[in-house]
Amino acid sequence: MSRLELLPAVDIRNGQAVRLVKGASGTETSFGTPLAAALAWQNAGAEWLHLVDLDAAFGTGDNREIIRELSEQMNIKVELSGGIRDDASLAAALATGCRRVNLGTAALEQPEWVAKVIAEHGDKIAVGLDVVGTTLRGRGWTSEGGDLYEVLARLDSEGCARYVVTDVNRDGTLTGPNLELLRNVCAATDKPVVASGGVSSLDDLRAIATLTGEGVEGAIVGKALYESKFTLEEALEAVS
Numbered sequence: 510m511s512r513l514e515l516l517p518a519v520d521i522r523n524g525q526a527v528r529l530v531k532g533a534s535g536t537e538t539s540f541g542t543p544l545a546a547a548l549a550w551q552n553a554g555a556e557w558l559h560l561v562d563l564d565a566a567f568g569t570g571d572n573r574e575i576i577r578e579l580s581e582q583m584n585i586k587v588e589l590s591g592g593i594r595d596d597a598s599l600a601a602a603l604a605t606g607c608r609r610v611n612l613g614t615a616a617l618e619q620p621e622w623v624a625k626v627i628a629e630h631g632d633k634i635a636v637g638l639d640v641v642g643t644t645l646r647g648r649g650w651t652s653e654g655g656d657l658y659e660v661l662a663r664l665d666s667e668g669c670a671r672y673v674v675t676d677v678n679r680d681g682t683l684t685g686p687n688l689e690l691l692r693n694v695c696a697a698t699d700k701p702v703v704a705s706g707g708v709s710s711l712d713d714l715r716a717i718a719t720l721t722g723e724g725v726e727g728a729i730v731g732k733a734l735y736e737s738k739f740t741l742e743e744a745l746e747a748v749s
């Protein structure tokens with residue numbers, strides 16, 4: 510069985526590394542500069558960084574320059590999310606040298622464009638499936654975007670390489686991952702799944718790691734790291 514990949518998260522709002530509760534704008538807790546956070550995870554042994562431009566996701570601006578500068582200092586793989594919705598934003602994201610991008614809103618609102626970029630860029634494109642129950646959310650998780658399994662079937666048929674599955678109601682809450690959701694999504698697709706939302710403990714990571722045989726490839730870890738529930742070194746050891 511393959512080892513669970515860990516992706517520490519750096520979410521950026523107004524130039525700061527922040528954590529939100531259930532993705533709600535206005536619930537930010539700041540944790541210093543994005544570069545300091547990213548370097549801390551890189552120096553602690555991260556193989557991946559999950560980097561989110563929250564302003565771009567919410568439509569309140571962007572943090573492109575910070576992301577460009579930060580990316581120059583990363584020698585680990587970066588997955589970049591937030592506001593990637595057209596050719597220009599996709600080109601800017603890929604120009605940072607990131608390993609892959611996550612599309613959210615675009616996958617719900619612009620299916621033809623998403624099918625086109627999946628065909629053009631292959632596994633550089635992942636889709637973030639951000640859900641409440643089985644209903645997808647877009648536009649900073651404020652709009653409803655259809656049924657999870659219908660959209661998943663459409664994206665699968667278009668060759669989408671990977672899905673990042675977030676239970677919105679667990680994100681930033683430290684209440685544990687939604688293992689049932691992860692199992693259900695893995696049963697519905699052959700493509701790898703990255704788990705997001707709710708991780709609070711090393712046991713949560715061990716529980717997600719039991720799903721690697723079903724298709725869970727990685728887990729995003731945010732608030733638990735920022736609130737020192739465990740260290741990244743401990744997390745990497747726990748899933749090794």
Ligand SMILES: O=C(O)c1ccccc1N[C@@H]1O[C@H](COP(=O)(O)O)[C@@H](O)[C@H]1O
Nearest residue numbers: 532566590591592611612613614637649
């Ligand atoms: O990560 C978050 O906390 C988050 C909160 C609210 C909205 C989006 C969030 N993150 C990721 O951003 C992309 C969606 O951006 P877009 O819709 O493509 O502009 C997606 O990967 C979310 O998981």
